[in-house]
Amino acid sequence: MTYLTALGRRTWRLFLDLIKIMLPVMLAVKLAEDFGLVAWLAGAIAPAFGITGLPPEAALVWVSTALVGIYGGLGALLGLGLGLEGHISLSQGQLAALAAMMLFAHGLPMEQAIVRRAGASFWFTALLRAATALLYGSLVAHVSAATGWLAEPADLSRLAAHNSDAAAGSGKIGWGEWLLGAAESFALIGLIILGLLMLLDAMDRLGITRRFTQALGPLLRWSGLDDKLAPVTTLGVLLGLTYGGGLIIEQARNGDFTPRQLVPALCWLSLSHALIEDTLLLWLLGADIWVILVGRVILTLAIVAGLVWLLHRLPDRTVERWFAA
Numbered sequence: 001m002t003y004l005t006a007l008g009r010r011t012w013r014l015f016l017d018l019i020k021i022m023l024p025v026m027l028a029v030k031l032a033e034d035f036g037l038v039a040w041l042a043g044a045i046a047p048a049f050g051i052t053g054l055p056p057e058a059a060l061v062w063v064s065t066a067l068v069g070i071y072g073g074l075g076a077l078l079g080l081g082l083g084l085e086g087h088i089s090l091s092q093g094q095l096a097a098l099a100a101m102m103l104f105a106h107g108l109p110m111e112q113a114i115v116r117r118a119g120a121s122f123w124f125t126a127l128l129r130a131a132t133a134l135l136y137g138s139l140v141a142h143v144s145a146a147t148g149w150l151a152e153p154a155d156l157s158r159l160a161a162h163n164s165d166a167a168a169g170s171g172k173i174g175w176g177e178w179l180l181g182a183a184e185s186f187a188l189i190g191l192i193i194l195g196l197l198m199l200l201d202a203m204d205r206l207g208i209t210r211r212f213t214q215a216l217g218p219l220l221r222w223s224g225l226d227d228k229l230a231p232v233t234t235l236g237v238l239l240g241l242t243y244g245g246g247l248i249i250e251q252a253r254n255g256d257f258t259p260r261q262l263v264p265a266l267c268w269l270s271l272s273h274a275l276i277e278d279t280l281l282l283w284l285l286g287a288d289i290w291v292i293l294v295g296r297v298i299l300t301l302a303i304v305a306g307l308v309w310l311l312h313r314l315p316d317r318t319v320e321r322w323f324a325a
Contacts, residue, residue, distance in 0.1 A: 006202075012195045018246050019186060021117055025110040029067055030178060038067055047295055052101075052134060053141030055096055057082060062101050066310065069107040070278055074285075083158070092288065093144020095154040100296060103278055104133035104271060112160065114245040115270055116325045119252055119262035124321055124323055125270045130304075132271060138297060140291055145284040189242065196235060197250075203231065223301050224308025225268060226261040233265045240274040247271075251320035260311045260323035264304050272300040 033036055043292030044059035049059040059083065073312065083091055090098070107284010108126050116122040128185060143151045202208075232251055245266070279293050311319055 007194070007197060010197055011254035013199075014193050014246050014250050015190045017249055018114065018242065019119065020188060021113045022110055022186075022242075023182075023244035025113050026182060028110055033068065033072075038064055041067075045301070048200060052097070052138040054098055054137070055082070055090070055144055058090075058094075058098055061098060062105075062133070065102040065106045066133075069110075070281065073102050073106065077156070090154040090156075091144060091150060092152050092154050094141050095146070095156070095286055096150060096288040096291040099282040099285070099292050101133040101137035103282065103292055103296060104136060105129040106278075111241045111245070112270070114242060114249075115266045118245045118248040118266055118325060119259065119265075119269075119325050120185050120266040121323055121325055125267060129266060129270050131192060132299070132303065136295070140295075150288055150291075156285060166226075189256065192239075192243060194244060196239075196247060200231065200235075200247070223264070223268070223304045225264055225304065226257070226316065228255065229257070229265040231269055236269045236273050238275055240277070240312060241269050244269045244273060259319050263319075264308050264325045267307055268300060268304050271303060272297055 032180050039060065042063040045063065046056040046059040049056050049062075052058075063071050064076040075289045108129065112122045112126045112129075229248065229251060232244060232247035235247060248262070248265060248269075251257070275293065275297075279289075282292055283289050311323065
């Protein structure tokens, strides 16, 4: 009973931490969509978006993804008919580039608010994700066009099968449905938090955490990620930033971590998370797995390693001012 009581308190405290961050941001994004601000922003950047090697119309897909989330981007993709018969065509390389951009930078207002609460700068991590998405997506699209790699037309006919899910994430729903969906999401988050905390406790008691960290030792040492933050970071990488960031909030509250320890872990989570769900979704729609998973993880490792190197050479005041929350 003592354990269950403590577990309930931890779950409730962590749940409230996340809801206080998520709910205001979700409301702001919903209002922005309803008033057409997302579409306006996409139109403003569309002329410059051509330098990525993608059609200007893809700007709406990426902006919707960056502000709303993966399903918001899929809703825009479906609405524009990109890659669908009779509409603007995409090559497989362009589709892979756009999908990678969506995976690198999605749901930025909400997810980076969680990252900020966990200890890293909102603006630094948001700009890092956006810049990485644009550079990586542009590289993939231009290499594909120059070499003929993945030059075949993309077939997004399967996207029609995701019509209801994409529309639900695109903001084209009433407030009643939106509130019901938000309530269901929050209930699910609470259950997942409870399960993750129980899993972490079990892994720690059985020695799995220690063995798992040892197994990942060479990779962690190469990237510079702190061993103490490795287990919760790994869970976030697999399941999502919301849960990984929430668990790091919990760790930061109970541990004595410096910005040099927290920032790399949160940047890793920001750049590559939900590797199972989000990657599988876009792979099923036809995006190349080497681009959206293997290349994305390799680039994340390189960025985190470079960031660790930089943070250990900067004065404490500079790190706290520009990189920490």
